[in-house]
Amino acid sequence: MPSNRDLRVHFVNVNHGDATILEFPDDGLSPIARFGVIDFGAKKADDRGLIRDYLNALIQVRVDGVQITDYVIEFACCTHPHNDHYGGLKRFMDVFSDRVNTKNRVNAFWDCGFRTNSPEYNQILVDILANQNIRFLRLGSGSEFKFGNVRIAVLAPSVDLRNRFDTYGIGKNDASIVLKVKFGNSFVILTGDAEFASWGKSTEEFPRREEIEFYADALGLAERDETADQLKCDLLKLSHHGSMHGTSLEYLERIKPNRIVITAGSAAWYQARVSNWVGMFPHPLINTTLDVLEQSINTNIDRKITGDVGNIIYKYTGGWTPRSETQFSDRADSPNFQQVLNAEWTNL
Numbered sequence: 001m002p003s004n005r006d007l008r009v010h011f012v013n014v015n016h017g018d019a020t021i022l023e024f025p026d027d028g029l030s031p032i033a034r035f036g037v038i039d040f041g042a043k044k045a046d047d048r049g050l051i052r053d054y055l056n057a058l059i060q061v062r063v064d065g066v067q068i069t070d071y072v073i074e075f076a077c078c079t080h081p082h083n084d085h086y087g088g089l090k091r092f093m094d095v096f097s098d099r100v101n102t103k104n105r106v107n108a109f110w111d112c113g114f115r116t117n118s119p120e121y122n123q124i125l126v127d128i129l130a131n132q133n134i135r136f137l138r139l140g141s142g143s144e145f146k147f148g149n150v151r152i153a154v155l156a157p158s159v160d161l162r163n164r165f166d167t168y169g170i171g172k173n174d175a176s177i178v179l180k181v182k183f184g185n186s187f188v189i190l191t192g193d194a195e196f197a198s199w200g201k202s203t204e205e206f207p208r209r210e211e212i213e214f215y216a217d218a219l220g221l222a223e224r225d226e227t228a229d230q231l232k233c234d235l236l237k238l239s240h241h242g243s244m245h246g247t248s249l250e251y252l253e254r255i256k257p258n259r260i261v262i263t264a265g266s267a268a269w270y271q272a273r274v275s276n277w278v279g280m281f282p283h284p285l286i287n288t289t290l291d292v293l294e295q296s297i298n299t300n301i302d303r304k305i306t307g308d309v310g311n312i313i314y315k316y317t318g319g320w321t322p323r324s325e326t327q328f329s330d331r332a333d334s335p336n337f338q339q340v341l342n343a344e345w346t347n348l
């Protein structure tokens with residue numbers, strides 16, 4: 001039975017919204033696939049079953065290929081309680097975690113801690129809390145998790161912001177959970193919709209380090225981490241669908257991404273739904289900012305919009321750049337979708 005030694009990052013095209021699946025390397029001991037899921041878009045009801053259907057299809061391809069006999073979702077993470085991030089969460093949990101605990105596949109649920117008045121999201125939390133097999137965690141910056149050889153560091157929300165969630169000035173977007181995924185020398189940052197208040201904290205709490213000394217520790221959490229800059233990564237999911245409120249040149253110069261994914265609809269998708277450019281993503285200022293960044297760090301930045309290219313799979317093997325990138329536009333019930341995923345899994 002072949003074993004998967006790679007980390008795959010799947011961006012599911014849900015038009016306007018976030019839906020990301022991490023497919024972890026197998027542990028080499030058991031034929032069980034392991035996933036982490038970050039956000040369950042989308043803004044429009046028609047698109048809200050897409051991440052559930054995508055993960056179901058992915059699991060089926062691997063079962064049919066006799067690579068796995070079972071699977072587990074190590075965590076389901078809702079970065080913040082806006083419906084373009086939790087819109088498909090109920091549909092997702094209804095399939096992967098039944099409420100009577102007999103067939104639960106979700107080990108943990110990660111929430112940002114923002115006390116939202118959304119009845120829909122609050123009901124989802126009530127259901128999750130009623131399931132004793134799901135560990136419910138409210139994350140803050142500085143936490144780190146380990147799934148086999150993949151480590152996930154929490155960059156945001158800062159406790160300083162969390163302490164203000166009920167008082168003044170912190171909007172839902174700035175409550176977003178921001179994660180840095182680390183696998184060998186492969187680094188990916190997933191941002192939710194974090195805006196300037198959040199990035200101000202992250203750039204302060206995760207400073208540049210010119211030189212680091214490493215000591216062995218029992219958990220392996222202190223092993224070498226990339227570069228001098230804790231925010232540097234190869235792949236950045238640009239914050240807030242490319243909003244001008246989510247991205248600044250200042251922190252992009254710290255992150256220095258080689259490739260950027262913008263989780264937004266196509267221009268035609270927005271034109272059919274919004275009346276002016278304010279409601280369209282990415283905002284025009286972002287392309288200018290990225291143009292300036294390319295000059296500033298002397299690097300060409302690969303830019304992709306999910307609404308233009310469809311679903312995207314990046315396969316990382318532990319090196320700085322991904323070994324492969326796959327783009328495909330069909331929904332999970334189409335033959336082409338199955339063929340693409342089969343091809344992805346032909347050669348482990």
Ligand SMILES: [Zn+2]
Pocket residue numbers: 017018082084085192193240241
């Ligand atoms: Zn959003």
